[in-house]
Amino acid sequence: MKRDIPRALTERLARGSSIVWQRRSEALATWVRAGRRDDLTGWRAVLGPAARLALLGAAGWLAARIIRARPVLMWALAAGWLIAAWRASRPAPDEDAEDGPEDESEQGPAAADPDALRRLLADLIGDRPGVHLSAVLAHLQEHGQGEGWEVAGLRARLEAQGVPVRRSVKVAGRVAYGVHRDDLPAPSPGEAADRAA
Missing domain, CATH: 1.10.10 (Arc Repressor Mutant, subunit A)
Incomplete structure (x- = not known):
């Protein structure tokens, strides 16, 4: 029985990490796509998404530089990710309820x-x-x-x-x-x- 506890924890964290990754990537992709202007055509229409993509790249580069300068920040990032993954994979409070149909x-x-x-x-x-x-x-x-x-x-x-x-x-x-x-x-x-x- 004790062997199943670490497995359940790792499965929950893996499931939560997948959910967090999907949510973040969808949110960023939506943000980049939202920069497209429908009132323009050709290359001008994609300037907004290109600028937003460049901004994301610059932010990633800056984050990498900061983390290289201060590797201890990786612990904070890892802890934040684990907390977010744990919360994302939390079962809904009504999953086990047998009170009948909801609204x-x-x-x-x-x-x-x-x-x-x-x-x-x-x-x-x-x-x-x-x-x-x-x-x-x-x-x-x-x-x-x-x-x-x-x-x-x-x-x-x-x-x-x-x-x-x-x-x-x-x-x-x-x-x-x-x-x-x-x-x-x-x-x-x-x-x-x-x-x-």
Whole structure:
């Protein structure tokens, strides 16, 4: 039994590190992409993302120089990372609760029936090739669902419902995590019959 405790701790830290890395990299990628100007074309449109990418590179170079000068700072960075990983992998307080169903606004698409979820995604996609998860999350939050969620949490909920999420869905010239039109679940026989009637 004692041998399982270190394994559980390392697995939790590994899972949390993966979550922290994904959240940070998605946040930085979103920040870099947000520098693109839609009112410009050609090379001028990408000056913003290029400048932000250069700024990130300079910050990384500066951080490396500071850490080389003061290696003791690595301990603080490692401790901060471990704390963030531990918190990120903390199980939700209601995971083990058996009190019955929660409020539907808290559950969002994870609790939605598959047909309603498929219709929602199809409506958000419209005539485009797909929809970004950030747009789905914004839509849900406008309608009182998914408060406090992040894109990674929405992705996990959609995948739990059997909706494939692609890493790079291109919509309106931007590429991000999203649901592609080709991956939408097929309508259930009941919904297909309702449409035919």
